[in-house]
Amino acid sequence: MQELDLTRSVERNLDSLVRAMGDPIRSKVFFALADRPDGATVRQLSEKVGETRRRVRYQLDVLVDDGLAVVTGGIRRRGAVERIFRTVYPPLLTDEEIGAVGEEDLRKITLQYFRFAIVEATSAAAAGSFWRPGYMLARAGAEVDLEGWRELAAIQRRGLEEIDAALERNRKRTESSDGVLITAALALWLFEMPGWPD
DSSP: OOBOOTTSOOOOOHHHHHHHHHSHHHHHHHHHHHTOTTOBOHHHHHHHHTOOHHHHHHHHHHHHHTTSEEEEEEEEETTEEEEEEEESSOSOOOHHHHHHSOHHHHHHHHHHHHHHHHHHHHHHHHHTOSOOTTOOOOOOOOOOOHHHHHHHHHHHHHHHHHHHHHHHHHHHHHTTOOSOOOOOOOOOOOOOOOOOOO
16 A cells, blocks of 8 residues: 655646546545545545445555555554545646546536535435534526636635635644534535526
């Protein structure tokens, strides 16, 4: 297994990233693992994504072989060592990368994102943990011109940057804290819908 070398820059392999993000099982494992910056074990991921340990382990091996995940250590549990896996970079495509990905692969990736988000949201709603103080349920739809689309995309990008910054501040704040942690998910979607009928 590949060990993490924090001193080297990691070059993204777009083909491996696209395959991982478009695969129904691998994407679940990849997305869930990306939610845990400190890493997760096969057991933890299996419970999180609802797949067998064997299936999760296979997908993790592929992610490691493809340079998308690494083994960062292990924890002793019941006489065995459970390896801790972590993503090398998030399951995210830049504008340039999206331009290099075929339409069919983009459909697959988009479908996996939506499936994973909907499963998580449904699970949270069923558990009664979906709504917390400060929560906002919002949806905005409108007909926009190309300039309006670009403006919305820029807002989405800034939002993602702010989310990343907030998560990093949170990570630093909670490193030395024993406080209660909340598993949170936030989705920012901007997509073109089919137009209204004439």
